[in-house]
Amino acid sequence: MTSPRVLDGLVIAGLAVLPFVAPGYLDLGTRIVILILCAMSLDLLVGYCGLVTLGHAAFFGVGAYAAGIFALRASAEPLAGLLAGGAAAAIAGVLSGAVLLRSRRLTLIMLSLATVLLLQEIANKLGWLTGGADGLQGIAIGPVAGLFAFDLFGRVSYVYAATVLALAFLVFRSLVDSPFGHSLVGIRENEGRMRAIGTPVDARLGTAFVIAAAMAGVAGALQAQVAEFVALNALSVEFSSEILIMLILGGAGRRYGAFLGVPLYVVMQDYLAREDPANWYLWIGLLLLGIVFLAPGGLVAWIGAVTRRVRASRA
């Protein structure tokens, strides 16, 4: 097994190298980077805590709206906007977590759907603040740290988003490698037993939930700042399920799931949207069924199985 430290380094190096390898694809790259951040935060819940939700777009959307409104009404400084987005999503995480985390399984899924629909309806109705169905327009973002203005080619956007992702990944890996992260996996595997040995299950899940919400909020804030626009469908069930699917393609609870799944999904979507736009949902649905029955655990598990087999045949 290659040491995680080497692979972690490779992930960050990959983010740094991309602009030199594919300078024409920076916009796509920025989109991928932001979605990876969002899928990674969902992984904390789905992969590590074992909490399946269809409501992660709630936090992404709250972060995006908060950063957009912050830029319009308070300050154009992007780093402060990121903080505003992350903080707003964390608050949303505390409030919704207080309701959601009392339930599990189907009820949790229902409540997560209801949260997204509720927030979407609120954003839709508060037109004076959020722009309603037209989305939040007219956002102008100042230079990052007062030094780097966003350019037409999307270079600053990419470097900005990729830096945020790299930092978030460092936080993510130290979380999942820590005793705290291991206790989350314990809860996923057997909640009753973890309670019995004295783990404060509710506090652990609550903390993980708020961290994941804040991270998704930062991703949403990045999206709002880079696009200088927030669409109402940032707060939608469709987007929630897309994020979950991206994560699953890579593999949930496997550290690099988001880094593999998101690019695969986005590139496929890009290709199929050109070749066969009408049937996108058909293909993605078939792909999901294929994963469930043929490759549970996603791409990471599949690559792991293949490398093990190759090694075994060599030995």
Add this chain to the structure above:
Amino acid sequence: MSELADLLVSLTFYGTAYGMVLYLLAVGLSVTLGLMRFVNLAHGVFAMAGGYLTVTAMSRLGVPFLAAVIAAVVIVGLAGMVLERTLCRRLYAAPILEQVLFSIGLMFVSVAIARYLFGPLAQPIALPEWLTGRLDVGIGVFPTYRVFLVGVGALLSVAIWAGIERTTFGASVRAAVDNRRMAESVGIDVNTVFTVCFGLGTALAALGGSLGADLLPIYPGYPNDYLVYFLIVVAVAGVGNVRGALAVALAFGIVDTVIRYFLPDAGRILIFLVVMAVLFRNPHGFAPKIHA
């Protein structure tokens, strides 16, 4: 005063008709979830399939309404049994994540097929003449269609209750819900119980979809857009609680109708807040058979 009373009576009536349709749509999900712990988010697909079959049989083949509904219910119920035997069964022991992914995949595929076959628009259902008028039911004059929905819903809920509480098959279902291993060891063929229940649940969903087609229009987004309402009924009642599902579906239908009437702007926001408040107090619903 009597005007307000009239208004409340008719809102309650409309809410009851809506609640009956929700009950038919959700009751199968509650049973399969209680029995197999199978989180099937694609349950609405069966309702949509029932609706499409009914509408198509009527418009293309000229089959009369009731015959089309019965044919659709039988076909979807059989298809549900086949699906249970071939695919769903393999996921009963799987983690909930895989069940969710399977059902999302199934939902996406069927939405795509529905859009390919029928286009993106809602399919209007041509109700037969005997359902189009208005009917005096004593407490007021209501559209015959809604009276029909309430009547059919009431009859079926009694039938479902009797089927579960008063028949041998119902007793095996209850035994399997309460303790699967024990049920198996006293000789109940739990696998067959699963298949039959899944088939009945999908058939009821198809019935709800086709009878309710004039109330909840049939279009490709159906399984997605109504999903949260089926889940609310199942979760608030408590998983596997069939009688509770009727009460919750009716209460939800009435409360939703009343809120939408008086506060059309904030309606959706309020009803979700009410549901969240209820589940905050009772995280497992009102009378769960199982904490699934």
